[in-house]
Amino acid sequence: MTTHRTPARTSPARRAARAAVAASGWLALAATLLPDGSVPRWPPVLLFVCLGPGLALLHPQPRGLRPGARLESFALAAPLSLALASLAATVLFLLGAFSVPAFLVPLAAFTTVAALLPGLPLPAATRGAAGPARERG
Template sequence: MIRPRYLRLGLAASGWLALAATALPAGTPPRVIISFVFLLVCPGAAATRLGDAALRRSRQRLGRLELFVLTIALSLSIGALVAEAFLLTHSFSPTRTLVVLAAFTSIAALYPVGKVRLMRASWNDALSRIFLTKEPH
């Protein structure tokens, strides 16, 4: 069984592998397959990883099929938004789009979701101490 840590590292490296595949001649099967799989799955998988962690904290879970569909939908949506941003600024190139998507995927895949709860809990404790403590008269 593959450990989640290695899956996170593989997901983070997938975008840079797709970017490296652009050095291959255009239209070759490895370049097409690597880019297609990355654009179809990886940005959405990184985004759903963050959302799934939030759902777990609220004691809810997505089914496997729901998670798969959400992953593909988010991946295509994120890719379309990034490409549209470059198109609207008249600076579109596939390489730029892949760089932004690879960076997003790496950041989202490596983001420590376990520490968010600790930070939020300590922030809430600090705010409650500031605003809910009674001042001596």
């Protein structure tokens, strides 16, 4: 049986990943300042809306993830992000205030705050359900 220890400090790689996720929303917002129809405008917005908020909520995990669970948590980030984006868009449409900047600002602010907090716990990923079975002896 293995035990997981919570690291005393966050590694520089994890801090950089958190900072990148937090900045991704503001980068997407800045990309909307490019001329309409320009190709460099849509990839940052699309990537942020599809992955940014979910990655901020799920990563990094306090105890780390087993190798098999990393892909699973990354795959969970997309529907979680899209659900939050749908919720934000619906509220803005109901208020009659939808625009791309009005849509991106709350998502970027939410992502920044969520990136400062530890990831949501994924108990199956830390207790071994997502990892390979080991022989007990």
